[in-house]
Amino acid sequence: MKILFLSPTVPFPLTDGGRIRVYNLLKQIAQKSDVTLLALETQPTDADGVAELQALGVQVHLVPNAPTLPPVSFSTLLKAFFKRQPITVARYDVPAYRRKLRELLGNETFDLVHYEMFHTAQFHTETDLPGVLSQQNVDSAIWRRLCSETANPFYKFAYWTQQLAFQRYERALSPKFDAVTCTSDIDAAVFAQHCPKDAIEIIPNGVDITHYQPDFAAEAPAHLIYIGSMDWYPNEDAVAFFADEVLPSIQSKVPNVQFSIVGGNPSGRVQKLAERDGVVVTGRVPEIKPYFAEATVFVVPLRIGSGTRLKILEALAMGKAIVSTSVGAEGLDLKNGKEIFIADEPDAFADAVTRLLTDEQLRRRIGENGRARVEQDYDWRRIGEKLHILYTQILHQ
Numbered sequence: 001m002k003i004l005f006l007s008p009t010v011p012f013p014l015t016d017g018g019r020i021r022v023y024n025l026l027k028q029i030a031q032k033s034d035v036t037l038l039a040l041e042t043q044p045t046d047a048d049g050v051a052e053l054q055a056l057g058v059q060v061h062l063v064p065n066a067p068t069l070p071p072v073s074f075s076t077l078l079k080a081f082f083k084r085q086p087i088t089v090a091r092y093d094v095p096a097y098r099r100k101l102r103e104l105l106g107n108e109t110f111d112l113v114h115y116e117m118f119h120t121a122q123f124h125t126e127t128d129l130p131g132v133l134s135q136q137n138v139d140s141a142i143w144r145r146l147c148s149e150t151a152n153p154f155y156k157f158a159y160w161t162q163q164l165a166f167q168r169y170e171r172a173l174s175p176k177f178d179a180v181t182c183t184s185d186i187d188a189a190v191f192a193q194h195c196p197k198d199a200i201e202i203i204p205n206g207v208d209i210t211h212y213q214p215d216f217a218a219e220a221p222a223h224l225i226y227i228g229s230m231d232w233y234p235n236e237d238a239v240a241f242f243a244d245e246v247l248p249s250i251q252s253k254v255p256n257v258q259f260s261i262v263g264g265n266p267s268g269r270v271q272k273l274a275e276r277d278g279v280v281v282t283g284r285v286p287e288i289k290p291y292f293a294e295a296t297v298f299v300v301p302l303r304i305g306s307g308t309r310l311k312i313l314e315a316l317a318m319g320k321a322i323v324s325t326s327v328g329a330e331g332l333d334l335k336n337g338k339e340i341f342i343a344d345e346p347d348a349f350a351d352a353v354t355r356l357l358t359d360e361q362l363r364r365r366i367g368e369n370g371r372a373r374v375e376q377d378y379d380w381r382r383i384g385e386k387l388h389i390l391y392t393q394i395l396h397q
Contacts, residue, residue, distance in 0.1 A: 001032075001033040001034065001111045001112065001391055001392070001395065002034045002036070002108075002109060002110045002111050002112075003029065003034065003035045003036070003110065003111065003114055004036050004038065004104065004105075004108075004110040004112070004113045004129075005026065005035055005036065005037045005038070005114045006101070006113065006116060007022055007037060007116045008040055008042075008092050008116065008117065008119035008120055009039055009040060009042050009043075010039045010041070010042070010043070010049035010053070011023040011026065011049070011053075012048070012052045013048070015264055015284070016228075017309065018136055020310050021205055022116060023053075024208065024380040024384070025383075025384060025387060026056065027056050027380070027384070028383070028385070028387070029384055029388055029391075030056050031057075031384075032388050033388065033391070035058045035059065036059040036060075036061065036104065036110070037058050037059065037060045038063070038097070038101060040062075040094060040097055041062050041063060042065060046062060050062055063094065063096050063097045064096070065094065065096070084165065085122070085169075086139065086162055086165040086166050086169060088119065088139075089119060089122055089165075089169070092119040092120070092122075093122060097123070098123060098126065101123055102126055105126060111129070111395055112129060112130045112131065112132065113129050113132070114131075114132050115132065115133050115177070116134050116136075117134065117135060117136060118139065118169050121133050121169075121177070124176055124177070130395060131177045131178055132177060132180075132181060132390065133173075133174060133176075133177040133179070133180045133181070135181065135182050135183075135187065135191065136183060137305070138166075138170070138182075138186075138187045138190045138191075139170075140164075140166035140190075141190070142304065142305060143160075143163035143166060145303070145327075146159040146233065147159035147163060149237065170190065170191065170194060171194050174191050174194045174195050175194055175195050175196075175199075177199070179200070179394060180195055180201070181202070181203040181387070181390070182200065182201075182203070183202070183204050183205050183331055184204065184330070184331025184332070185202065186330060186331050201386075201390050203386055203387050203390070204331075204383060205310050205378070206374075206382070206383040207310070207313040207314050207316070207317045207378050208317075209317050209374060209375055209378075209379050211289070212292070212314050212317035212318050213318065214367070215318065218290065218293035218294055219296060220258075220294045222254050222256050222257040222296055223258050223260065223294055223296045223297075224258065224260070224295065224297055224298075225291055225292065225295035225298055225299070226238065226239055226260070226261055226262065226263075226299050226301070227262045227263055227288055227291060227311050228262075228263045228311060229263050230263040230264060230265055230267060230270045230283075231264070231265035231266070231267055234303070234304040235263065235302075236269055236270055237302075237304055238300070238301045238303065238304075238328075239261045239273060239301070240270070241303060241346075242259070242299060242301040242349075243276060243279055246346045246349045246350045247278070247279070247350075249347065249351075249354075250350050250354055250357070251278060254354060254358065257357065258278050258279075258280060259278055259279050259280070259299075261273065261274075261280065262285055263282075263283075264283060264284030266281050288314075289318075292320060293318060295318075295320055296357055297320070297321050297322070297363070298315040298320045298323075299322070299349075299353060300322060300323070300324035300329070301324075301325055301328065302324070302327045302328035303325060303327055305327050305328070309324075309328055309329070312328065312332060312334075313332075313378050316334075316339070316340075316370035316373065316374045316378075317374045319367035319368060319371045320367050320370070321341070321356045321362075321363040321364075321366040321370075322340045322341065323341045323342075323343060323349060323352045324340060324341070324342055325342070325343065325344050326342055326344050329342055334373065335369075338366070338369050339369045340366070340370065341356070341366070
């Protein structure tokens with residue numbers, strides 16, 4: 001098969017969950033198909049990313065842009081308003097990207113187009129080739145949770161308008177594709193309201209179980225880790241909530257506990273957390289695996305989000321005991337108390353973390369169960385094969 005894969009960004013380096021997912025899907029499908037990637041230049045490191053993808057056998061076409069994608073401008077806001085687009089979609093409505101897509105479609109023969117998220121789904125009108133829309137999460141759910149969490153009337157209104165815009169896209173745009181892929185049953189149920197049932201396919205998030213393996217020799221005592229892009233509000237909210245409402249209770253019982261916040265572009269609010277006793281803010285790190293290895297317990301105190309968390313799967317693969325909120329573990333079929341601990345209230349969260357910090361036998365048992373689970377159900381090799389089968393089914397309809 002010849003697959004044209006449309007991505008809003010170059011999925012390397014692996015700095016966030018979206019890039020990790022796209023990179024691993026490309027890695028798997030490129031082993032059985034001829035894959036061409038079209039992406040927009042958004043980072044100074046994109047040339048290195050192109051070389052990495054080419055080494056996987058992926059043909060890459062990079063649309064030159066500014067060294068970084070420009071911030072949301074007034075003209076972008078106007079375009080989003082008049083076209084009734086979500087702002088993030090309007091931001092990626094780049095004329096040069098559309099022109100390059102037309103050029104590729106005119107000069108080469110493809111069997112199928114893979115559209116990564118609504119950012120690229122807006123270009124579906126350029127071809128009548130079979131198409132797969134890949135959704136990493138339900139955007140309207142994220143904006144709905146943002147709206148419910150803020151008390152500021154201006155932000156509440158802004159978040160509400162984005163929730164409505166994404167709901168419109170979910171309703172109107174999703175049925176235009178031969179298949180819509182989601183990462184969980186929860187997300188699939190949203191798109192099933194608008195698409196034929198047999199058009200929805202769950203392609204879960206996964207983990208490279210050969211790369212992420214237990215390494216308890218590097219484990220530090222009483223060390224809590226959270227990993228994520230720190231310029232993304234749900235992550236900022238998560239670490240602030242943990243530092244404000246959960247960590248003090250843990251410190252009262254485990255005084256030497258350290259909480260490391262690992263991830264690029266920490267906001268001012270996140271940087272300020274480093275002034276507190278026992279809190280470390282690293283900023284971007286070249287490799288996250290050593291931080292997973294150092295963790296005694298991996299914490300996921302997310303209160304806002306959708307989709308499924310790659311960071312949880314990576315921590316499980318490293319054999320780490322995890323405490324997460326329900327939102328953090330949403331969409332992952334993990335057994336509470338056996339493969340993960342789930343707690344939403346600050347006291348319950350703190351109690352679960354403290355229990356794991358002080359009971360090594362329990363910690364190891366939970367970690368071993370989690371590792372076994374990802375080996376069984378969340379290996380990228382199995383997930384890539386599932387996507388390949390979906391492509392094949394669409395072309396043989």
